[in-house]
Amino acid sequence: MLFKNPYFDGDDVLDMPLEVPFPSVDVQTPLTLISRCPDHTPTPLVDARNLAREKGVSSLFLKDETGRMNLGSFKALGAAYVIAHEADQAAPIDVEQALKGRVFVTASAGNHGLSVAAGAQIFGAKSVIYLAETVPAGFADRLREKGAEVRVEGVDYEASMAAAANAADREGFTLLSDSSWDGYTALPHRLMEGYLVSAHEIVEQMPNPPTHVFLQAGVGGLAGAMAAYFRERWHDSPVIVVVEPTYAPALQASIDAGKSVFAPGPVSNMGRLDCKEPSLIALKGLARDSNFFLTIDDDLASETTKRLADEGIHSTPSGVAGLAGFLAGCHFPELEIDQDSQILCIISEGADA
Secondary structure, eight states: OOEEOOOTTTTOOBOOOOTOOOOOOOHHHHHHTTTTTTOOHHHHHOHHHHHHHHHTTTTTEEEOOTGGTTTBGGGGHHHHEEEHHHHTTTOOOGGTTTTTEEEEEOSSSHHHHHHHHHHHHHOOOOEEEEOOOTTTHHHHHHHHTTEEEEEEESSSSHHHHHHHHHHHHHHHHHEEOOOOBTBBBHHHHHHHHHHHHHHHHHHHHOOSSSSEEEOSSSHHHHHHHHHHHHHHTTTTSSEEEEEEEOOOOOOHHHHHTBBOOOOOOOOOOGGOOOOOOOHHHHHHHHHHHHHHEEEEOOHHHHHHHHHHTTOOOOTTTTTHHHHHHHHHHHHHHGGOOOTTTTTEEEEEOTOOO
């Protein structure tokens, strides 16, 4: 389903707590800190010419985040950046012990937990990651390899996040969520700032600004950060489409309701995007910056994963959801996709993420 954002270039204002900030567009701080990481190199922008010809558009570019900092997803730029910033503020003599005694806790459906665990390990902190009962056991093993303590609690992501927040209050941990809510915005705002590194790379790598950008969203952190930066650099020229699972349209439902709402539904195979409640920072930004919201079904996401593998890029239904949104979007005349269109999509994670 395609839904036009009534807040883009409109006079209406989303019902939102006043203290919730818009996403940051300050890329210099994350660029400086991330550049110090020995595993950091820009990820490639792939010219998917075969798919472009197949769909009858001028060009299709895919930002391939599958190898980001050996963690396999864009999330490497988020929590690890927040922890690096905390360490930098501590002005340590010994960087590896900068955050000794600190414990960062979060819930994760996947890659965010790895970023927290990796960042904590680098700077001498500890990490506790809560997983819902539906998260595959193999992922817990990957977290433990990064030094994390893994706790399984809750039937879904929202329940595991509640458990993590309770643990932070009870045990004095620092809660580092990739979502934001009323009263909790500072760390997730900085976390989203880390994602600007990828957006900045895209702007530098694109031969010309795109006409259309398709951004997949769970709680909306990646989409909100990238949309804000693209508007800063490319202004109103690209049509920005936010893509969500049909079973988890948290952002679209909230835009439709005029306020943040819970969007219940079955479990989606786009597990990293299967979030039923939006990040308030992302919601506020996307209400300002996005043109459309589009929901896609699980079958299309699976088919797109296989199609992309034929091009040599191996991802997941979550990772290809933006591309799947473009494939679906070709059938909507409102998007005005034609032979002159230049499309940008993000492949947000690798097959092993």
